[in-house]
Amino acid sequence: MTTVTPMMAQYLEIKAQYPDALLFYRMGDFYEMFFDDAVAASEALDIALTKRGKHDGDDIPMCGVPVHAAEGYLLTLIRKGFRVAVGEQLESPEEAKKRGSKSVVKRDVVRLVTPGTLTEDSLLEARRHNYLAALGSVRDDFALSWCDISTGAFHVMPLSRARIGAELARLAPSELLLSEKVEDTLREVLDDLGLEPTVLGAASFDSGAATGRLCTLFGVQELTAFGDFGRPELSAMGALVDYLDITQKGRLPLLRPPRAEAVSRLMQIDAATRRNLELTSSLQGGRAGSLLSVIDRTVTSGGARLLERRVSSPSRELPVIRERLEAVQWGVSSSGSDALRDALRRVPDVDRALSRLGLDRGGPRDLAAVRNALAQAEALSGRLEGEELPDLLTRSRADLGGFDDLLGLLDAALIAEPPLMVRDGGFVAPGYDEALDQARTLRDEGRGVIARMQGEYSAETGIGSLKIKHNNVLGYFIEVTATHADKMHALSERFIHRQTTANQVRFTTVDLSDLETRILNAGNEALEIEKRLYEALKTAILEQAPGLSTLALALSEFDLTLGLAELARQRDWCAPQVDDSRAFAIDAGRHPVVEAALQASGAPFIANDCGLSAEGDAAAVTLLTGPNMAGKSTYLRQNALIALLAQMGSFVPARAAHIGIVSQIFSRVGASDDLARGRSTFMVEMVETAAILNQADARALVILDEIGRGTATYDGLSIAWATLEHLHEVNRVRGLFATHYHEMTVLAGKLKGVKNATVAVKEWEGDVIFLHEVREGAADRSYGVQVAQLAGLPKAVIARARDVLEALEKGEREKAAPMALIDDLPLFSAASQRDVPKAVSRETSEVEERLAALHPDEMTPREAMDALYALKGLLK
Structure with missing residues (x-):
């Protein structure tokens, strides 16, 4: 019977639930991988493959990546086609030991990372959407639903089988969900687009269950307020929500209500045409050289994504087209467009900040992103005061306001440049919360007291190099070099020995221990207060998420309009x-x-x-x-x-x-x-x-x-x-x-x-x-x-081609058999000599003989000129 350690038994139990994903198994400051996962990851990430223990008598392959650098490794794995299950520690080792000295820390997967479910800035392209799509079918009727969980966009469209390839080419989803019964019938379309789908069971696409999932997601009793959806559309949307529930472990993203689209409202462009016209990527596969790369003058991430949507999906609705053109015309003639674009340059990515906050993957910088966006929206609206705007921009300007209270709250609560993580602390502005200020004062004054205490102890012992230091094991301690150990031991009633190392000896005192307790409590209290304040600020933002999404779209509309106007002015384009x-x-x-x-x-x-x-x-x-x-x-x-x-x-x-x-x-x-x-x-x-x-x-x-x-x-x-x-x-x-x-x-x-x-x-x-x-x-x-001659074909080949062409044209005129005329032509022989360089002939021409006899260094300019005219005459 094979003996399995408790830790490895836990690993195998979790891994069995995610056989198709690499399991990042959290162990302290590292995510570890074992067995086949370790072999595959070490090769994909180019990291060392080691081993840890044995299983069934064989060494267990192992590799790992640091938690603080995990996002970079995740990006590499996702781009290489892997899915990653992130298994976190759900308790501390101290909490585990309360259940028994040999208890294993509780762990479970908190998130399944897949190409279509990314939210981190480091894993995404800021100027492109990252769509997750699902294709639903009921009998011979189809519908496509897609969302970008990093921005909250959520759409659905009924379509025919013939349009599936064209719409997938338009959206270019990072991940496509299909049911088992549909995958084989679409294999040719998927291969043409280079898509490898994620196959889900039929239950995920059940249109009856989909209604319940969608109502739960949006907190409504029925979906009629969002549109009249058929069974294929419900099937596709329900599969998306079910997959998000699986991958996000029940924490669903902030999706906007589904927006129904119709093929008839958009210009239809099939996959082959998109490739040929190089709309969003060149034939070489990159963005450079595409139409999108040449016309992009946007200065915000949201504006760039809106431009990509417009390029991929031109409208067929005349009122929509004319509204957009009127807006660009206003931008071309506006004298204040440069100032507006300067304000837009300082607009952060609100949509993605909201998404991270909603999935609890955000931090203080996401709070600051919302604050900064609101501030720039207010500045933009102020610059537009009194402007007569076209209809499209009039509506967009109206969407910029209504957030005074939220902006005031965030302005008062946050420092200018917050840290990345909540656990870093220090992001709440002084004066915002009295209890926090008191805790910080005690914590910060404690540091000053430590410095004063170090001076007192140095004077008392006569050891100038005495230091008070801190680490996570001993807390605060007094450290002297080993040469002063005897002096400190002589004062043992005052200084209590803690530790001896190769070069230092460490002590403490009753006063230092008391001070440490007060300082640590103050520091922890300050951090806990900041965490509570973060949650309150996050809640205040999420309560206004729908309005903030609308504001983000309005900012993007202004950015796109002004970018297209700038392009028209620079390139002399016409309306x-x-x-x-x-x-x-x-x-x-x-x-x-x-x-x-x-x-x-x-x-x-x-x-x-x-x-x-x-x-x-x-x-x-x-x-x-x-x-x-x-x-x-x-x-x-x-x-x-x-x-x-x-x-x-x-x-x-x-x-x-x-x-x-x-x-x-x-x-x-x-x-x-x-x-x-x-x-x-x-x-x-x-x-x-x-x-x-x-x-x-x-x-x-x-x-x-x-x-x-x-x-x-x-x-x-x-x-x-x-x-x-x-x-x-x-x-x-x-x-x-x-x-x-x-x-x-x-x-x-x-x-x-x-x-x-x-x-x-x-x-x-x-x-x-x-x-x-x-x-x-x-x-x-x-x-x-x-x-062909310009391309550099050998002159003999060009000459032969001319002879053949003349023969064929003669045969066409004379109604003769062309091959008989070609057969009569000598192959690469005298017939082609007129165009073959003379160097191939064994005889030397008179021109070459005269030229060889010339000695330019010995000739006067007049003699050189005469020789040149003589050679020219020989050619005639």
């Missing part, structure tokens, strides 16, 4: 005209990200117009031809981004813009394979094209680049041809269709809504110069050989 028509007219439009990159290098961006306005429900498609590298993809993307920016409520990079509401944006630009799922580049292209043709409606904006290029020429041409016809005749979209198939330009004469445009280039001495100008008309050729 778009957005209406309910099917207009799409861009005058001198630019790509915001490419323009920013070019400006950084001092190069200009060539602006271009775009006209896709359509009558009634007819299509309007521009067929764009021109060489690679000429800027077709940039042109396609910039017009999609201009529509998106306009409908999120921003000015746009153009001289003028008139945009009728766009319901969907679809983008098929760029090529990549998906080898993990057995998909070639062409297969990925066809899957994405199929999604567009099956989903695009008459208000969609579609941008397509090089459809059909991944297969044989005639196959590709036929697919591209049929795709354009379908977009025109069936989908009836507004769109840009870039292609190298020049044969398709004839469709402009056959389809009423199709017109040709080309990206202009100029040939110069065999090279091609890109002008980056989009003009009406069709390109006569692709200039592929010239682009």
